Amino acid sequence: MLTKSSTELVRQRNSVLVLAALRRHGALAHTQLSDFTALSSATISAITADLEKAEVIEKSEQQAASGRGRPRVQFRQRRDCGYLIVVIISSDGVQYSLVDYAGTLIDRFSEERSHDPDGATQFVVAVREGLERILSRSRIARDKIMLISISSKGLVSSNEAVLMWSPIFGSDRIDFEAVLRPDWPTKIILDNETLLVAAALGAREEANNPDGLRSLTALSLGHSIGLGIVRKTGPGEREISAPNFGHMLHVAGGGLCRCGSRGCIEAYAGFYAILRMAFEVPLDTIPAKFVPVSELDKIAARARQGHRMSAFAFRQAGVALGNGLSRLLSLTERMPVAITGQGTRYYDLLRQGIEEGLAQSHMVRMEGMPELRIVFDEQLLVFEGHLNRALSVIDSDIVQAGLG
Numbered sequence: 001m002l003t004k005s006s007t008e009l010v011r012q013r014n015s016v017l018v019l020a021a022l023r024r025h026g027a028l029a030h031t032q033l034s035d036f037t038a039l040s041s042a043t044i045s046a047i048t049a050d051l052e053k054a055e056v057i058e059k060s061e062q063q064a065a066s067g068r069g070r071p072r073v074q075f076r077q078r079r080d081c082g083y084l085i086v087v088i089i090s091s092d093g094v095q096y097s098l099v100d101y102a103g104t105l106i107d108r109f110s111e112e113r114s115h116d117p118d119g120a121t122q123f124v125v126a127v128r129e130g131l132e133r134i135l136s137r138s139r140i141a142r143d144k145i146m147l148i149s150i151s152s153k154g155l156v157s158s159n160e161a162v163l164m165w166s167p168i169f170g171s172d173r174i175d176f177e178a179v180l181r182p183d184w185p186t187k188i189i190l191d192n193e194t195l196l197v198a199a200a201l202g203a204r205e206e207a208n209n210p211d212g213l214r215s216l217t218a219l220s221l222g223h224s225i226g227l228g229i230v231r232k233t234g235p236g237e238r239e240i241s242a243p244n245f246g247h248m249l250h251v252a253g254g255g256l257c258r259c260g261s262r263g264c265i266e267a268y269a270g271f272y273a274i275l276r277m278a279f280e281v282p283l284d285t286i287p288a289k290f291v292p293v294s295e296l297d298k299i300a301a302r303a304r305q306g307h308r309m310s311a312f313a314f315r316q317a318g319v320a321l322g323n324g325l326s327r328l329l330s331l332t333e334r335m336p337v338a339i340t341g342q343g344t345r346y347y348d349l350l351r352q353g354i355e356e357g358l359a360q361s362h363m364v365r366m367e368g369m370p371e372l373r374i375v376f377d378e379q380l381l382v383f384e385g386h387l388n389r390a391l392s393v394i395d396s397d398i399v400q401a402g403l404g
């Protein structure tokens, strides 16, 4: 029996390799699958036959460009093998997307969230309704939904779908598994939003240059400050994490933060903190729940015209970010920093402070400035990160459940 189960494990691992290669490269022919996975031709034949029989992948025939000779047979994921719902929670709304097993977007809508103190209980009701809505619009059977993948800013439990703390609901915990389980038998996962951005950037980087990626950090600037780190651990394998960067200490006993502590990085670099500083509001003032981007745009316009206090507010935000990054990089390693989020529109005002904050550390004086780059399409990256994570979870679940 032991022999049989270890054979089965090898077969499962090889099946996951095949599915992962199809995810990374799109439709592939038999020999390409063998090349990319380093598995023998006979193993590829056995695995693709099983996956095809289980209706997980399908064959397509493509006529050669010359129009002569035998058509080329390629394998790819079957779109109707199952479906995934992506739920992106942001400070002003929730976006629902329905995606098929091949990664194609089928339906999407967003719902605004009111900024009244509606609390977690009402929010959960709205999410349950949103999920029902996307399911009924699609006319897909409930049991064809293989996974619900949720993201939010804030602190996420590392092993359960529990939002421990978030800028929106504070310490009102939301256990998504518990609240959605009555309606949904499917698997539910929850990730920090900037962790998904880092995951997507890591995947893009490795696709462009397989030997280039070592590690990378994503820094998201906005109402709150998010950070994700991606590290390559092997070919096609990456480790991702989202340390609680925004609430790391910047100044002991400093400005009041939304988390209730004093002196966090966010209490100097979040949108509310920039607003508070620009208007010279006392630092112990309870931070605004939500600051529209248009308000920040006005402060930025004044700063660009030379208004001293407005310019100082951005510079100080930059210094807090730069100091925080220098501490982070001193503890980890020197790596490129990809800056993303709504705050990138003020990068011209933040940059000097960020570089100043970084330059104060021994690590930067010794090794030089880390590469700073701006990445504009945060929303797209969050979605890409969801697909990367969720589809690989689905692939390994399918294989582990047995292919029948």
Ligand SMILES: [Zn+2]
Pocket (backbone or CB within 6 Å): 246, 247, 257, 258, 259, 260, 261, 264, 266, 267
């Ligand atoms: Zn804080």
